[in-house]
Structures are given as C-alpha cells and as structure tokens.
Amino acid sequence: MNDPVKDQAAVPEGRPILSLRGVSKNFGAVAALTEVDLDVAPGEVVAVVGDNGAGKSTLVKVLAGVHRPDAGTLTFADREVTVTSPADAHALGIATVFQDLALCENLNVVQNLFLGRELRRARLDEVTMEIRSWELLRQLSAKIPTVRVPVASLSGGQRQTVAIARTLLGDPRVIVLDEPTAALGVAQTAEVLNLIERLRERGLGVIMISHNMEDVRAVADRVVVLRLGRNNGVFDAEAPTEEIVAAMIGASDNVVSRRAGRARSVKGEA
C-alpha cells in the first residue's frame, strides 16, 4: 500500500482540499441540486444528510465525474478543476463508493478491486494484484474467504466491503462514501466506522452520506444538511438530533418529532 499521507504538506492545515460552490444539476424538469456548497478539509469527516431524494447521491455522482454539473465550480487543492469523467476524478484522487456499489458481478474480487487500473496492462501482473488485494481486505478485517470467486457469489456486506476496499487503491485524497453501511451487520458497520476514523487520521478528506444519525454522530466532524436539493444548514456533530432532523425535513413540528414526543408522553404516563 502506498501511504496516502505522503504529500499532504501541499495543503495547509484547515484549508479545504475539496470545495464546491454553487453547484446545480437538473434532470429535465427536476432540479436535483440547486446552488449547493460543500467543503471538506484533509483529516475531516463531513456527513451529508437529507431525506430520500434530497440529492445526496446526485452530489456524490457530481464529485465522482459521473454527472456533469450544470453550474458551479469545483476546487481541489486550491485549484479550480473540471471533472468530466470518472477517470478525471480518479486522477485527482477522489475515490467513491456508490450507493449501488457499481461492481462487475462476473469479475472476481481481485479483478473488481483493480478494475480500470490494472498493473502492467500489456501482461497483467496477477500475482502482485492478488497479494495487494489480500493486504487491503485484511486492513478492513474483511470476511471474504477467497478473492478468486466472482463478486456475484458474495453477500451484500462483503460486496460493500469490496467497494470500500477499492477506494483505498491508488493515492486517494478524498473518499466519498454513499451510504457505506447500509447493507452491513453490526460488526462490519463498526469496522467501517473504524476505517473512516483511520482514514481521517491518515489525513484524507472523507464525505459520508448516511441515513443513520447514530453513525453520523459517531464519526462526523460536521453535518451538512441537504433539503430538496439545496443546502439547509451546517451543524457540528454535537448538535441535538432534533435540530438536524428539523433541518432535513423542514419544520420543528414534523412527523419525526411528533413521534418522538408521543413516545415520551407514553413513557411518562406509565
């Protein structure tokens, strides 16, 4: 493994490594993102939360070069950049785990991990790739019995682990995770949260999408709320959950708080 920390000196402490300004993306009549701002600094974990359809995955895909934004700027390491393809994002050092994982089921674990950046393309170096795959998977304490089986035969959580492991290849400086723990069991979730903390210690910027407020509180330094494709507040991780939920859903008197209130009053009566 190359150590991704090696030239972090290029970015001064606290300055964002990646920042988005005024990013908009429309799908026909649907404005999925409207003038969204987002910053992540080296060694910082930023959680992006929002209701279903708030535009989180669209934001991820803009960062990954899958979608081209209709407006707005992207600044990476103090340089304004355009990311027009996934290859551009890789070249910059933005690695992404997509919500749908985007693995090739007919390829095996090693082939998926190294997809698009095989070693020695004219005569593949399978042995080195396999060894590095084992190193990566062990780093994640992955429970994968063998790397020579097609990904189709892995469980949902194992696939998610493979997708996460893939981001660690190369020299990523920013890692974007779209609901990385959605399919994971309790232990594996803890493992991924540990990994996120290790990535932060190694000086990477991490953007994490999650619906699970507990996970968000556990690792995030800041929480960015998206609502209907717009920024709707930035909180630090200590902010009360009700406040964040209110920003996600749009009012302090909402279905979540009413439910919580009901549960409290029932408990109080008993």
Next chain:
Amino acid sequence: MADVRAAETPAPLDLLDERLRRGDGWRAVAGGLWQRVRSGDLGALPIVLGLVVIWTVFQSLNSVFLSSANLVNLLMESASVGIIALGVVCVLLVGQIDLSVGSVSGLSAALTAVTFVTHGWPLLLSMAAALGAGALVGVVYAQMVTRLGVPSFVATLAGLLSFLGIQLWLLGDTGAINLPFESDLVHFAQLAFLPEWLSYVLVVVAAGWLFATGYGLARTRRAAGLSARSTSLLVARSTAVLLGLGFAVWYLNRARGVGWLFVSFVALVLVLHYALTRTGWGRSVFAVGGNAEAARRAGINVRRVYTSVFVLCSTLAALGGMIAAARLAAANQATGAGDVNLNAIAAAVIGGTSLFGGRGSAFSALLGILVIQSISNGLTLLDLDSSFRFIITGLVLALAVTLDSVARRSRVAHGRAA
C-alpha cells in the same frame, strides 16, 4: 500424511479462511470441477460431450466420416467461419451482437477479387483494402451504437442488407470472379500443409510452453506465499496435451496433414485468448459485458472498448470472407450468404460464449465451429441436401442457447456470476 505437511508449511495467504475447504492434489481438483459443473459453470464440458456424440453418430452412419482425409478436409473448411466466429465472440462478450458478419465477409471477398483480379492490384494491397473496409464497417457500427444509441442488432441488421447489396453490385452481371489458382492466397488456403516433422515440433512446443508458463506462474505464486497448482498436475496436463495433439497430428498426417490455414486459425485463437485473459483490454471487455455503467465509473473508456470490439469483429469477418473465397478460388454472390452468418454466431454460442455478455472465451469459436462443421460435413457425406443441414444446425443452436440460459439460471441460484 496431508496433516503432517500442513503442519510443516504455513498455509498460503489465500487459503487462510477457515470456511475454505482446503485440499490439494487430485481429489480436490476433481471435486472442484464437479462442484463447478453442478452449479452451472459448465465450461467446455457439454461441447466436448456433444462432439463425441456427433462423431459417433456420423461415423456409424458413414465410415468415411472419421477417416484422415475427411478430417483434414473438415478442419480446412472450418477455418473461414471459425475466424468470423472469433469476432462474434468478442462482440458477444461486451453484450452486443453483429448480425452482419456474413455480408461483411462476402463484401470483403468481392472487394479482394475485384481489386486483385479485375484491377490487377498487388495481392497484399487488395487484402489490406478489404480488411480496411471491414474495420471501417466496425467503426460505423460503433458510432451508431455508442453515440446515437442504436441497438446493435438493428444497426447490424441494416448493415447486413446494405453490404449484401454492395457485394452484389461489386460482382456485377456475371456474379462471380474467379481467383487464379496460382495466386498465393488460393495456394495458402487449399494446398499449403505443414511438413510432417514441423507438425510434431509444434505439438512438442505447445506442450512444453504450456508446462513452462504454468510452472513459472506456480513458482511466482508460491514465492509470494499464495497457493499454486502442484507440479505433478502441471506435468499431467502437459502430457495429456502432448499425447492428444500428437495423436491428432499423427492421424491427420496419414492424409494430407495439418494445413497452414488451420494452424493460422488456431494461432489467432491463441492470440485472442491471451488478449482477453491477460491484458487490460481483455479485462475491460469482460467488465463492460458484465456491467457497462460500473466499468464506466471505474474509469474505463466504454466507448473505446465498444469501438475496438466492433472493429475487431468486422475485420475478422473480412478476413474470414477472403479465406472463404480463397478456399473456393472464387468470390461469388453466395460467398458469405446463406448460413454463414448464423453458423458464425451459432459457433460462438455453442462453444460456450454467453449471449448475455461478460462470459465466454476465444476457444469457444474453435470448439463451436468444430461442432457446426462436423454436422455440416457429416450431412453432406450422407448426401442430405442443405434443407436438412439448416434444420439440424438450427436445432443445435436452439439447444446451445437453451443450455446457456438454463446454466445461467443455475449459476444465479448457486451464487456464481450470471
């Protein structure tokens, strides 16, 4: 005994998981193979069985079928459509189809004949022009599919008719152009056979090379702390290849021997096999066939992969057409027409390349065309006309596709790649 060994040497890096049923040696290999077949990962098994059945049936109906002379002929006849089928394998691997390989091969035959015979171009220039035309066809298909989003079966269906038209127009009123017998192309396709000693040398080289690469790989894997095939297994495999190929070559040498044409076809198969399994290009072909969007997000230039594959397919079709004309010493209106198209696609599928993309191998073109050509040759020997040939080839194709679909369902059920 096995336990003692396991205690002495640390387990290889890739076999540490306690859920893995460990084992090496022959029983494990046989058991693993059986597991794979049961779960629908059939490999070349059905086709080898099919070949045995077909050969037995035809031999019992007509004892000429398995004679050396007839088998020599069968192999020579299989090269042209086999080369076309190689291209079809590539297109199927990315989950697309090319229905026009027959007409492209006919067009290429006509182009070669017109420029070489009528206009007196040098042979190599004529051939290069025809191959170039084939490549151009592939570029056009790739543009239609990737930029305009036309489904490939429609784009190539349109091509099928258009290129047939151009072929007929090129051939003019007479409808046929004879290629001179003394030209190198015709000589190569009809009369060039390996000297006996060279054919045996090639067999030894093939077996030795198989062992050397296998042994080299096993050594690097062991040195890196990974599991590897045992040397005895490698020796056994190479010996089997040596004896099998040696017997085949000996048998063919009792008649005219092994044609340069067939050897070239096999060489093309080997080159494509290498490209598909050992290069980054091959990896991206499989990736695009398995999940094109995932391949794109992994940074693969999907459009370029599609283009390379369509170009390769129509270029190989052009090459096959040229060879078909050379076999006949003439390019006519029937070159590439009739069942050539379907035979090439059927060969790829029968050989085990999936119609659903992402699964297959270059060898399926070789195995598939042997089946198709055996059927066609056997029926001709029985003096049955082409109506029967069409019916039976159609049935075999239906059987192969059904097997492909059923095996795919079984693979899904057993958690192997669809």
